[in-house]
Amino acid sequence: MSDAIQPLSAMAERIRRTVAIAVTAVLTAAVFAGLLPGASIFLGLLSADPLLTVARITLAVALLDGLRRSDSTLRVRLRWVGFTAGGFALVALADRHAFGLLPHGVMPPEVAVAAATSALCLTTSALDPTPRRNAW
DSSP states (O other): OOOHHHHHHHHHHHHHHEEEEEEHHHHHHHHHHHHSTTOOOEEETTEOOOOHHHHHHHEEEEEEEHHHHHHHHHHHHHHHHHHHHHHHHHHHHHHHHHGTSSSSSHHHHHHHHHHHHHHHHHHTTOOOOOOOOOOO
């Protein structure tokens, strides 16, 4: 790797780590809100169905594990979280109760949060400062 590429690579890694920490913090806050007794909707934004709480725990643990490991592992974990959040947003757009899996249903802002999380994670995982070589 040339000297000019190294600062860009380090910057991309810092951006990925910052995004992973921020998304993990949001997921963790949503998990704790979902574990509160009697809470079905957190701040009018996020529903607290048990299935969503388990999914958020899984995604937060995956990102924490990616933060512990190499940058390439973190890229894969960010991509995994991005596709999962995007899939959730598409299912929530199709049916508010996720075809009967979510008793409380999904709040409209939650779809926007899931879509934004998906876009952020997928874009961040695609950061690649290495120069492309022509195949010619």
